[in-house]
Amino acid sequence: MSAHATKRRKLRHSSKVQLSDVDSHGETHNHNGRATTSNGAAHDTGHHDGDSLLDDEYRSTDGSDSEAEEELGKDIPYPMTKTDTPKTPVDASHRTKKPSATAVEDGVYTAEVYKSNMFKLQLDELLEQVKLKYGKKEAPAENAMRTLKALIEQLPSRTALSIPEAKKTLKSEGVTIPFPEPQPPQDAKYQLQYERPSNINASGSYPLKTTTRSEDGFSIDLVVTMPRGLFQEKDYLNHRYFYKRAFYLACIAAGIKASTLHAFNISFDNLGGNQLQPILVVRPSQRGGADDFSSSNCRIHVLLALPENAFAMKKLLPTSNCIRPNAADDEGGTRQLPSTPFYNSSIQSDASITSYLQVLHSASTRCDAYKDACILGRIWLKQRGFGSHRSKGGFGNFEWAAVTALLLLPNQGYGTSTLSPGYSSYQMFKATLQFLASHNLSRLAYKFQAQDISLPKDDTTPVFFDGPRNLNILYEMTSWSYARLQFEAKTTTEALTESRFDQFESTFILKVDSPKVHYDSTVSIPLSSLVPDAGAEYSTRLYEQIGKIYLTLLRALTDRVKNISFTIPTEGEWPIADTARSISKRRCILVNMITNPAAAHRTVDHGPSAESKKEAASFRQFWGEKAELRRFKDGSILESVVWATKDASAPVIEQIVSFILGKHLGVDVASTARFSTDSFSHFIPSGRIQGQSGVTPFTQLMSCLATLEQDIRNLEGLPLQIRHISAADAQLRYTSTGCPSMTDPSQIPASIVVQFEGSARWPDDLCAIQRTKIAFLLKMSELLSGSKEIYTTRVGLENTSQPSQNQAFLDVTIAHGFSFRLRIHHDREATLLERQLKDKSLNGQSRETAALALGVYKRDYLRITAHTRAIQTLCTRFPSLSPAIRLTKRWFSSHFLSSHFSTELIELMVARTFLQPYPWPVPSCATVGFLRTLAWISRWDWRNAALIVDFSSYIADVVPEMVGTGSQVLKTEDIGKIQTRFEAWRQIDPAMNRLVIFAATNLDTEGSTWTDNAKPPKVVAARMTALAKAAMASIRQEDERLLSIVNNGPKVDDDLDKFSTANLFTPTVHDFDIVFSISSKYSKSGRKVSEQNFKNLQIQGPADTQSKGYEPFQPFVEELQAIYGDSILWFWDPEACNMVAGLWNPAITAQRPWKVKAGWSSVPLSTGQGKQSDNVDKAVKIQLNKGSICNDILRLGGDMIDRIEMWT
Amino acid sequence: MAPKKSSIPKTVADFIVLPLTLPALPGLPESCADAKHYLYIKPHEPSHATARDEQSLFISNVPFDANEDNIRALFTEQLGGLRVANVEFDSSVPAQASSKRWKDVKNNEDGDKRGKKRKRDEEVVAEGVVEDDESRLPNTWPSELRRGGSCAIVVFVDKSSAHGAMKAVKKAAKESKEVRWKGGDGLGGERYKKHHALRYPSKEALQSSINAYLTQFNRAETARNRLRKKQRSVPDAEGFVTVTRGGRAGPARIEDAERKKTELEERRKKNGAKDDFYRFQTREKRKDAENELRRAFEKDRRRVLDLRARRGRLRPEV
Structure with missing residues (x-):
């Protein structure tokens, strides 16, 4: 043995040396633990080092010396038998690593191996946080485990009993044998027996030290190996093994229960939801005493293992059959019978528990980063809702660890091993993900050291076949769960290849399994209609049905969906005295879909050509009466399916799903299925994507603009040629909440910017330029209205108090149509303003005005046009971006926040959700885009983090001559620069009085364009975060309700659609100090109601160009702001215009000393402090005169205000 | 009391x-x-x-x-x-x-508009003209x-x-x-309705105000040019008087000249000795790069510490 061990140790040592070049960090933090090992090795052949010391002790207590165990004992440094000393070598070797000085030194070179320094540092911290400490907290659990082991070892053997006898005996001891379905025959010839286990050992992630802390505690697997003598050669057939296993488990349960010395809470559960493999779950008794391990927050799973090679490997290949009808044991029948891979693998998995422990352990010794990589995998799986349990996909920690371990080993036929032991934990994690992402194991099996075994792939289960252990590791997965795993793996791999933005949070921190945020459409199907006859094999039937739904939907929906997954009720543990609980009929399953927005709304599906008879027949069979033969424009005659598209009809996907479920799974299923999709989209007009693009409501406006542009360019007699005409309005980038309307007179015309070619004839003075612009506008107005009948034009004035800013615009109204607002851009303005900024001879105030004007100039003429173009392009590229932005804007306005956020900033926030979608894929409907934006806002720490959006990845190739000084493509350095600028802002203005939110793009690296001058102010930004958090909390609550319906069935008054989406859009007025409502005559929402009666008049009557753009609300609130300055913050909803809310500035509601120019209406108060006459002045304080302000507002608003309310 | x-x-x-x-x-x-x-x-x-x-x-x-x-x-x-x-x-x-003004002009204005500028008919402002009833744009508010x-x-x-x-x-x-x-009087909805009407003055009114403005502007510009000329002949800190050609774009020319100068210097620098000619140069470069890396790492480390201080320990969301 010693020679063997030394050899291995040497190997390990040399590989470590090799590693230290690559991963010097790993070296450092393993240093403490390794010291003993290498010292020991230096001493002698290794008898006294940590590992073998344990090894010896282990054997001496156990007394067994079979070959397999010796192997095992050598490799597993887990002190099973140490009962007395708390200070075990394990404790010593597992000291928590501390970041030492050397870690920093070495860290300099780790960026390459770990994506980036930031990534690595966060990774280290995360690992430190989630790893178990193996200290005081876990000690009671370890003690309990040893107690259990001793207890089980002492259980007396039982004589063989027939099945009815066994049932009866155990019933009398208070235990119902957890026999799997089908129940064993009463007249079976074989007998059930209990004998002392041949071995008891801890297994799983706990001894491997890859367990993580989590809110529901960790678990320790205690593996009890049944003695070989219990089984006969043919016990693998017809569940016989499983009956014996169930009896064995029941005996252990009875033994623990009967023990008077020790108290534990025990119950049965199915291992991974597989009813063939019941296990025992041991929990603390909560009664205190030596055995109570409640403080460990842990449960112990007692698993049963089959000794290796108890049955012939050949018989248990996935291709063989082991369930014979009528218990016909004859060998000859095997060929004809269908194979039973799941059954076979279940046996084989029991037989390979210890063997896998060995594999995993050797991987962790061979490769330093292996354990950390496993932990990372664990976290990743958990955050995405994957687990070993069948209902969670059947891919859990064990599967991850085993796949990683096997990929580390060389595999003939596949070239070199996929993973290298020299990888860092992050590289190993990423490479494993990449393996999963790139191998469709459902279609093509991956065989590990099993080249000679042919695995026919007619089954839908993905296959990762481990030859030496004769097991398909993924036997509990299904094709849909693998598809989901692959989908998530792909998304994460994509995220990790993104080098500019740190994807740490999206990969490991965020919880990604919320159905509302994750999926575009959800169908709920009650179990009562899905599996009406709850027979013996209920869960098997359920999974069969789900598989059928999956395949049917996959075929029916084709490329309309990117992924279909299922949320399935889980059966929990059950008390040992009872039989396993059957699943309640009132539960349901959820079918979750991620749709492909470009194809989801297609109305015609093309099938095979009529000539290819076989395909056509199968198509007809699949679609039934829906299939029709059609001749298409290109002359082809194809089988096809056509769906209704009327506005009122259900979305195409819903039509397809309900039709196809009805056809293939029964009318009952279709009629009880509930479809929910895009549940928030009704808050905005045409929120649901119609046809193939999300910008349909805007196309008319856009084509009007194109005509207008042409007409302006064709004008003859303009003194200068036109260089550019660019759009500069939310309506023209598909993002205005309301759709552009031809009839609404209060619609503000859509802004466009005209730039003339350069000329020396412009005056070289800002104010004179503005007047010259007016002259130009007058000329254009004259020419344009002269050129075509349909144009009505008039010049309007703005910014009258800022003579150096733009002063006029030209409103062009197309008869019975849209109107546009045209402004002239003259690029000389920027130079002049910059010159004024530098001109030291100007007084301070003038230079301030110049700075302000420069900001406005840049925003209005450079940034907005560039931003408009970028968003236009994105909206056509991502069909759901436009509705998502509009929905998000709706949310901002319904909470009265819009007045403080520039519309472009909101657009950037949503664009970010689409351009950096991770951990999700790009959103495919408005609701999901909106919710993910909200989720991000609720997490966004805007005090310390900038919003950076990079349009370039999608735009660089479309609009090469992007206006603006920003660099074309955002590189890592650019992001660094933006970061520096952001930090500089925070240093200049730490109180965030001027700039609160910093939002930069590749087109605008300055970051303050949309948010300068406290837009929003800090308090409003904080309110945004608070509201987003509240919204996410209610979404989470809804998710939980949905899951409880899945698991427990709906409560009596509960309804799947009960969730009121309107809650998210209802403002809470009581948070404000003063609220007044606008009379319906002046509010948009009020007018809308009254207009409905006279719609025909609106359309027929002559377009009233005089009142076009008349919206009294906007100037009213602007005056409110101008009058009250910063003493009151005003909030309103610019889309409804029905209410204005105000918040006193807390700085002035308190009493303050008297001042001549307070800047707000005050009420004097004598405080009575200074009664002496000389002190009178100090005694008088002033306070905001709320009463008079209330009166003032009513006077200002006059007939516009309905009601005013004030809370003190 | x-x-x-x-x-x-x-x-x-x-x-x-x-x-x-x-x-x-x-x-x-x-x-x-x-x-x-x-x-x-x-x-x-x-x-x-x-x-x-x-x-x-x-x-x-x-x-x-x-x-x-x-x-x-x-x-x-x-x-x-x-x-x-x-x-x-x-x-x-x-x-x-309000118009932009020069510093000294402002001082004169404070004291009842006396002083040198009074000699001319009207005050000279830094840009545009001081509008009178003729040249002012039509009022848009009642x-x-x-x-x-x-x-x-x-x-x-x-x-x-x-x-x-x-x-x-x-x-x-x-x-x-x-x-x-x-x-x-005339507040409430009426006021904003009037404002909306007043925003769109008649073409004639606009045109005549612009004409008046531009006439006055020409006069003001002549006055300003005179003033500028005088400014140009004032010696700078080192006692030199910048010789400039008259004309409206005077100051801009100076800026152009400065820009050209920096461009020229840059070009000269480029054509001079290359910075990787000597060994010490490459060595220093390498050292700089290394230091830069180290600094970047330090910065990132601080940022992570900051992050932790702000939002607590890094843990996966529940």
Whole structure:
């Protein structure tokens, strides 16, 4: 043995040396633990080092010396038998690593191996946080485990009993044998027996030290190996093994229960939801005493293992059959019978528990980063809702660890091993993900050291076949769960290849399994209609049905969906005295879909050509009466399916799903299925994507603009040629909440910017330029209205108090149509303003005005046009971006926040959700885009983090001559620069009085364009975060309700659609100090109601160009702001215009000393402090005169205000 | 003085506190029904005395809808019936158009617009012109409003009227006489409707104002050029006088020259000795790169520590 061990140790040592070049960090933090090992090795052949010391002790207590165990004992440094000393070598070797000085030194070179320094540092911290400490907290659990082991070892053997006898005996001891379905025959010839286990050992992630802390505690697997003598050669057939296993488990349960010395809470559960493999779950008794391990927050799973090679490997290949009808044991029948891979693998998995422990352990010794990589995998799986349990996909920690371990080993036929032991934990994690992402194991099996075994792939289960252990590791997965795993793996791999933005949070921190945020459409199907006859094999039937739904939907929906997954009720543990609980009929399953927005709304599906008879027949069979033969424009005659598209009809996907479920799974299923999709989209007009693009409501406006542009360019007699005409309005980038309307007179015309070619004839003075612009506008107005009948034009004035800013615009109204607002851009303005900024001879105030004007100039003429173009392009590229932005804007306005956020900033926030979608894929409907934006806002720490959006990845190739000084493509350095600028802002203005939110793009690296001058102010930004958090909390609550319906069935008054989406859009007025409502005559929402009666008049009557753009609300609130300055913050909803809310500035509601120019209406108060006459002045304080302000507002608003309310 | 706490004082500093009863309006919450507005009034005594001071009163905290008419009415009808010549407000909504000015010009302006610039017909501002009725753009608002808590100077026809008014104010305050505030006219929806109409002035009006402006601008520009020329001949810190060609783009040329100069220097630098010629250069470069890496790492480490300090330990979301 010693020679063997030394050899291995040497190997390990040399590989470590090799590693230290690559991963010097790993070296450092393993240093403490390794010291003993290498010292020991230096001493002698290794008898006294940590590992073998344990090894010896282990054997001496156990007394067994079979070959397999010796192997095992050598490799597993887990002190099973140490009962007395708390200070075990394990404790010593597992000291928590501390970041030492050397870690920093070495860290300099780790960026390459770990994506980036930031990534690595966060990774280290995360690992430190989630790893178990193996200290005081876990000690009671370890003690309990040893107690259990001793207890089980002492259980007396039982004589063989027939099945009815066994049932009866155990019933009398208070235990119902957890026999799997089908129940064993009463007249079976074989007998059930209990004998002392041949071995008891801890297994799983706990001894491997890859367990993580989590809110529901960790678990320790205690593996009890049944003695070989219990089984006969043919016990693998017809569940016989499983009956014996169930009896064995029941005996252990009875033994623990009967023990008077020790108290534990025990119950049965199915291992991974597989009813063939019941296990025992041991929990603390909560009664205190030596055995109570409640403080460990842990449960112990007692698993049963089959000794290796108890049955012939050949018989248990996935291709063989082991369930014979009528218990016909004859060998000859095997060929004809269908194979039973799941059954076979279940046996084989029991037989390979210890063997896998060995594999995993050797991987962790061979490769330093292996354990950390496993932990990372664990976290990743958990955050995405994957687990070993069948209902969670059947891919859990064990599967991850085993796949990683096997990929580390060389595999003939596949070239070199996929993973290298020299990888860092992050590289190993990423490479494993990449393996999963790139191998469709459902279609093509991956065989590990099993080249000679042919695995026919007619089954839908993905296959990762481990030859030496004769097991398909993924036997509990299904094709849909693998598809989901692959989908998530792909998304994460994509995220990790993104080098500019740190994807740490999206990969490991965020919880990604919320159905509302994750999926575009959800169908709920009650179990009562899905599996009406709850027979013996209920869960098997359920999974069969789900598989059928999956395949049917996959075929029916084709490329309309990117992924279909299922949320399935889980059966929990059950008390040992009872039989396993059957699943309640009132539960349901959820079918979750991620749709492909470009194809989801297609109305015609093309099938095979009529000539290819076989395909056509199968198509007809699949679609039934829906299939029709059609001749298409290109002359082809194809089988096809056509769906209704009327506005009122259900979305195409819903039509397809309900039709196809009805056809293939029964009318009952279709009629009880509930479809929910895009549940928030009704808050905005045409929120649901119609046809193939999300910008349909805007196309008319856009084509009007194109005509207008042409007409302006064709004008003859303009003194200068036109260089550019660019759009500069939310309506023209598909993002205005309301759709552009031809009839609404209060619609503000859509802004466009005209730039003339350069000329020396412009005056070289800002104010004179503005007047010259007016002259130009007058000329254009004259020419344009002269050129075509349909144009009505008039010049309007703005910014009258800022003579150096733009002063006029030209409103062009197309008869019975849209109107546009045209402004002239003259690029000389920027130079002049910059010159004024530098001109030291100007007084301070003038230079301030110049700075302000420069900001406005840049925003209005450079940034907005560039931003408009970028968003236009994105909206056509991502069909759901436009509705998502509009929905998000709706949310901002319904909470009265819009007045403080520039519309472009909101657009950037949503664009970010689409351009950096991770951990999700790009959103495919408005609701999901909106919710993910909200989720991000609720997490966004805007005090310390900038919003950076990079349009370039999608735009660089479309609009090469992007206006603006920003660099074309955002590189890592650019992001660094933006970061520096952001930090500089925070240093200049730490109180965030001027700039609160910093939002930069590749087109605008300055970051303050949309948010300068406290837009929003800090308090409003904080309110945004608070509201987003509240919204996410209610979404989470809804998710939980949905899951409880899945698991427990709906409560009596509960309804799947009960969730009121309107809650998210209802403002809470009581948070404000003063609220007044606008009379319906002046509010948009009020007018809308009254207009409905006279719609025909609106359309027929002559377009009233005089009142076009008349919206009294906007100037009213602007005056409110101008009058009250910063003493009151005003909030309103610019889309409804029905209410204005105000918040006193807390700085002035308190009493303050008297001042001549307070800047707000005050009420004097004598405080009575200074009664002496000389002190009178100090005694008088002033306070905001709320009463008079209330009166003032009513006077200002006059007939516009309905009601005013004030809370003190 | 009333000893009761938080009662309204009659005077503060040298101001008389004059409560105004506000008009009763429908829809007002009850708590504000009898709210009053408070004016602070005293004789006008600016630090730079002028001739008009003695005939003026200074009012602080004027109502937002104060205008010359209703202030005048306040004095003539309720406070002694004295005649007001005019009222000057320190703020207006929308704000008055203001021009950019030079530093020295501003100083001159403070003292009653005397000094050198007075010699010419009009004041020279840094850009544009000081607009008059002809060159000003048509007004887009029916009336002006005041910012909250702003001040006004009420100029009476003569000294004695001002004294009389002050006396009346004192009396009213002492006797707690009810003084009503009339408020402004034409507010509410009407105001914004008018504004909307006024925003679109007739073409003729616009055109004539632009023509007037541009004429005045040409005159102002000539004056400015003269001034600029003078500035150019002022020696700089080292005693040199920059020789410039006259013309409108003078200062810009200097900027251009400077830019060219830096460009030239850069080009010269490029053509000089390469920076990887000597071994020490490459060595230093490598060292720099290494230090840079180290610094970046240190920075990142600090950022992670910051992060932790802010949002606590890093844990996967539950």
